[in-house]
Amino acid sequence: xxxxxxxxxxxLFVSTRWTMVLKAGDSATTSVQALSALSELxxxxxxxxxxxxxxxxxxxxxxxxxxxxFFAHLIENRGYARADxxxxxxxxxxxxxxxxxxxxxxxxxxxxxRGGGMILARxxxxxxxxxxxxxxxxxxxxxxxxxxxxxxxxxxxxxxEQECVLAGKRELFxxxxxxxxxxxxxxxxxxEMARPSHRDVTTLRHELARLRRRYRAILREEVRxxxxxxxxxxxxxxxxxxxxxAGYRRKNT
Amino acid sequence: MQPAAPEIxxxxxxxxxxxxxxxxxxxxxxxxxxxxxxxEDDLPRDSNPDAFEGDxxxxxxxxxxxxxxxxxxxxxxxxGTTYRATDMSLQRKVALKIITLGIxxxxxxxxxxxxxxxxAAAAVRHENIATxxxxxxxxxxxxxxxxxxxxxxxxxxxxxRRAGPLDTRTTIFIAQQVTAALAVAERRGWIHCxxxxxxxxxxxxDESQPVGLxxxxxxxxxxxxxxPVAKIIDFGLAKALHAPIDxxxxxxxxxxxxxxxxxxxxxxxxxxxxxxxIYSLGVTLWFALTGKTPFAGRSMxxxxxxxxxxxxPIGQLxxxxxxxxxxxxxxxxxxxxxxxxxxPHKLAVELRRCAAQATSARCTRxxxxxxxxxxxxxxxxxxxxxxxxxxxxxxxGLNPALPEKSITVLQFENLSREPDSAFxxxxxxxDVLTKLAxxxxxxxxxxxxxxxxxxxxxxxxxxxxxxxxxxxxxAMAASxxxxxxxxxxxxxxxxxKRVVARTAATHAPFVEIDQKVIPTIEQxxxxxxxxxxxxxxxxxxxxxxxxxxxRYGWVSEHPYHLKKK
Numbered sequence: 001x002x003x004x005x006x007x008x009x010x011x012l013f014v015s016t017r018w019t020m021v022l023k024a025g026d027s028a029t030t031s032v033q034a035l036s037a038l039s040e041l042x043x044x045x046x047x048x049x050x051x052x053x054x055x056x057x058x059x060x061x062x063x064x065x066x067x068x069x070f071f072a073h074l075i076e077n078r079g080y081a082r083a084d085x086x087x088x089x090x091x092x093x094x095x096x097x098x099x100x101x102x103x104x105x106x107x108x109x110x111x112x113x114r115g116g117g118m119i120l121a122r123x124x125x126x127x128x129x130x131x132x133x134x135x136x137x138x139x140x141x142x143x144x145x146x147x148x149x150x151x152x153x154x155x156x157x158x159x160x161e162q163e164c165v166l167a168g169k170r171e172l173f174x175x176x177x178x179x180x181x182x183x184x185x186x187x188x189x190x191x192e193m194a195r196p197s198h199r200d201v202t203t204l205r206h207e208l209a210r211l212r213r214r215y216r217a218i219l220r221e222e223v224r225x226x227x228x229x230x231x232x233x234x235x236x237x238x239x240x241x242x243x244x245x246a247g248y249r250r251k252n253t
Numbered sequence: 254m255q256p257a258a259p260e261i262x263x264x265x266x267x268x269x270x271x272x273x274x275x276x277x278x279x280x281x282x283x284x285x286x287x288x289x290x291x292x293e294d295d296l297p298r299d300s301n302p303d304a305f306e307g308d309x310x311x312x313x314x315x316x317x318x319x320x321x322x323x324x325x326x327x328x329x330x331x332x333g334t335t336y337r338a339t340d341m342s343l344q345r346k347v348a349l350k351i352i353t354l355g356i357x358x359x360x361x362x363x364x365x366x367x368x369x370x371x372x373a374a375a376a377v378r379h380e381n382i383a384t385x386x387x388x389x390x391x392x393x394x395x396x397x398x399x400x401x402x403x404x405x406x407x408x409x410x411x412x413x414r415r416a417g418p419l420d421t422r423t424t425i426f427i428a429q430q431v432t433a434a435l436a437v438a439e440r441r442g443w444i445h446c447x448x449x450x451x452x453x454x455x456x457x458x459d460e461s462q463p464v465g466l467x468x469x470x471x472x473x474x475x476x477x478x479x480x481p482v483a484k485i486i487d488f489g490l491a492k493a494l495h496a497p498i499d500x501x502x503x504x505x506x507x508x509x510x511x512x513x514x515x516x517x518x519x520x521x522x523x524x525x526x527x528x529x530x531i532y533s534l535g536v537t538l539w540f541a542l543t544g545k546t547p548f549a550g551r552s553m554x555x556x557x558x559x560x561x562x563x564x565x566p567i568g569q570l571x572x573x574x575x576x577x578x579x580x581x582x583x584x585x586x587x588x589x590x591x592x593x594x595x596x597p598h599k600l601a602v603e604l605r606r607c608a609a610q611a612t613s614a615r616c617t618r619x620x621x622x623x624x625x626x627x628x629x630x631x632x633x634x635x636x637x638x639x640x641x642x643x644x645x646x647x648x649x650g651l652n653p654a655l656p657e658k659s660i661t662v663l664q665f666e667n668l669s670r671e672p673d674s675a676f677x678x679x680x681x682x683x684d685v686l687t688k689l690a691x692x693x694x695x696x697x698x699x700x701x702x703x704x705x706x707x708x709x710x711x712x713x714x715x716x717x718x719x720x721x722x723x724x725x726x727x728a729m730a731a732s733x734x735x736x737x738x739x740x741x742x743x744x745x746x747x748x749x750k751r752v753v754a755r756t757a758a759t760h761a762p763f764v765e766i767d768q769k770v771i772p773t774i775e776q777x778x779x780x781x782x783x784x785x786x787x788x789x790x791x792x793x794x795x796x797x798x799x800x801x802x803x804r805y806g807w808v809s810e811h812p813y814h815l816k817k818k
Binding site for chain 2: 153216219233238
């Protein structure tokens with residue numbers, strides 16, 4: 001609840017990356033900041049698109065080329081201007097736009113190899129194999145949602161880790177990270193952690209509580225960056241949780 | 254989330270596969286997303302904010318709270334979250350499971366089938382199965398729930414993680430209880446489908462001694478108190494939550510169970526019957542004895558492949574000193590072919606035999622412990638008597654009342670010039686004793702009993718006068734060698750010079766020693782880094798340079814027998 005109130009207050013002054021892009025879509029010219037915001041979003045969330053394309057039957061090279069082409073197309077042709085203002089979530093927009101792009105690209109095969117201006121990180125062979133194994137029984141949309149959720153979590157954890165490193169608490173992060181989502185206090189072996197981390201149990205409890213709060217705030221911030229209203233954060237997170245559960249059930253069938 | 258066991262990378266809370274997150278660490282994406290949802294801490298795991306009415310009510314149930322604040326969560330898993338609750342109409346404490354799977358959102362037919370299956374599963378009554386009080390679907394919110402008997406205790410998984418692997422006797426006792434429950438369920442045609450340590454509650458019997466019991470009853474109760482009562486929870490729930498694809502066959506539209514404890518049939522979506530539960534029980538017992546599961550894997554596919562290879566890591570059981578009969582039984586329970594597994598009734602019979610073997614071994618240890626105290630006193634008295642009479646005939650034989658298969662391991666000596674290495678000799682002695690103790694029908698004379706011979710001159714060499722029995726160790730050794738020369742069994746001279754057996758009948762266990770103990774020592778010696786993890790002393794013991802400086806003692810007949818001559 002506190003998070004939501006804070007977000008509502010922030011909403012009065014701060015534009016998120018996605019709202020900046022949406023505003024840019026409304027105006028005749030696109031600001032450098034809006035393009036930069038879109039570029040950042042694309043850098044963060046390219047993996048879900050890549051996985052989706054993989055599920056559509058594209059090979060590694062083609063999927064990567066097509067992802068880059070798609071981003072280039074999105075920026076050059078102001079594709080974001082067509083984002084649905086009422087139901088505008090970046091996740092849904094990106095997938096919809098990609099689907100349209102693929103349909104068009106099938107008619108214009110030459111576009112596949114054109115490439116975009118954006119350099120995307122490459123997945124190594126092992127990561128590719130892991131993707132393929134995990135996504136083997138998922139539908140393309142499920143794989144996309146799942147990878148989207150994973151990207152969000154990785155991003156939030158990376159930010160938290162960076163903050164810990166800056167605060168000289170990298171080692172503490174290593175101990176605490178596995179228990180960030182622990183649902184029960186009893187599941188956390190404070191006594192075991194106390195000795196190697198050179199902290200007493202009480203301090204560890206405080207540190208864990210603090211990092212959990214911070215992780216939660218960062219995660220919500222990142223989700224906030226992909227939705228239009230602060231009130232949509234919970235809805236988006238619930239949607240992803242349900243998508244993961246559905247994908248898990250399907251995978252096990 | 255933290256994996257339940259290092260070799261299986263699935264989330265213990267929701268069962269999903271762990272994925273690489275920040276810095277290559279594994280984590281559960283679903284569990285890491287949930288903390289972001291507002292008020293998630295107080296919400297059940299189905300992420301439905303309407304799960305409870307105000308003040309934590311769920312129909313007639315009121316969810317208990319910890320410290321008047323947080324909802325009293327007993328646990329959660331892939332199927333749902335369980336709360337401690339109070340049935341307000343009957344004023345009864347229950348374990349209320351709120352199911353996360355989307356049954357409620359499916360068709361009316363699916364929901365009715367869930368109710369039918371759950372009703373039938375709830376009809377299975379047994380003292381080792383948690384009673385189901387109520388189940389159903391809340392029409393207002395569309396949530397499935399399951400109210401069970403509240404069992405105050407801990408799961409087998411929690412017990413093993415808290416206190417380490419269980420001993421053989423306790424494990425067999427738990428297995429007997431579960432088997433009895435499975436036998437009753439089989440008669441009704443019901444299977445659990447998700448038998449695992451987390452679904453076995455252990456309840457320690459009340460410590461209070463009831464008034465009015467006679468001595469025998471008190472003794473039996475005391476004996477039972479050492480081992481917990483086991484209760485199976487969630488019986489039939491997994492099956493009820495999955496719809497059969499073909500009503501004529503027991504195959505289902507989803508994976509039933511937990512991969513690490515699932516039978517091969519569950520992976521293959523084949524027909525399931527009670528033999529599938531027997532397999533899962535086998536894995537569960539393996540976990541109880543070793544703290545590990547026999548088939549490791551990072552995914553369902555890897556676990557299934559490991560099962561198909563049909564290579565059981567029996568070494569885990571040997572390391573845990575599991576008796577041979579129980580090892581064989583576990584092997585048969587984990588047979589790939591369901592037809593090769595014992596049914597509940599045959600399993601019950603086999604478990605009784607295993608229990609007898611375990612009890613026999615335990616009694617032997619108790620007797621030896623007593624002997625360790627009494628024998629020195631008896632020896633002293635006998636020596637005193639011998640010195641006074643000087644008339645004991647050399648070939649008067651051994652005491653026939655004493656068990657035939659007993660063995661004494663004399664102290665090892667530190668021949669190095671480093672006094673600090675003296676403790677190594679004790680370590681080797683302990684190690685050999687431990688290894689020999691694995692042989693159920695062989696008595697091992699305690700270290701205390703042989704301490705009196707420590708530091709004496711070499712007992713193995715030089716002719717000794719046959720009648721000089723008063724010069725304890727030397728005379729005994731020589732006499733033993735002369736009398737039992739035909740039965741002498743030689744082992745690897747690097748480790749144990751000679752073993753003097755009493756009769757030909759003792760060859761069998763000695764052969765077993767030769768085959769099992771010596772290679773184990775060899776292996777430890779060859780791999781100091783492995784041995785070193787076990788304890789600090791062994792780490793040093795198995796360093797080759799030190800090892801070679803030690804001269805090893807030898808194993809002889811019990812000195813008490815020899816002194817009688």
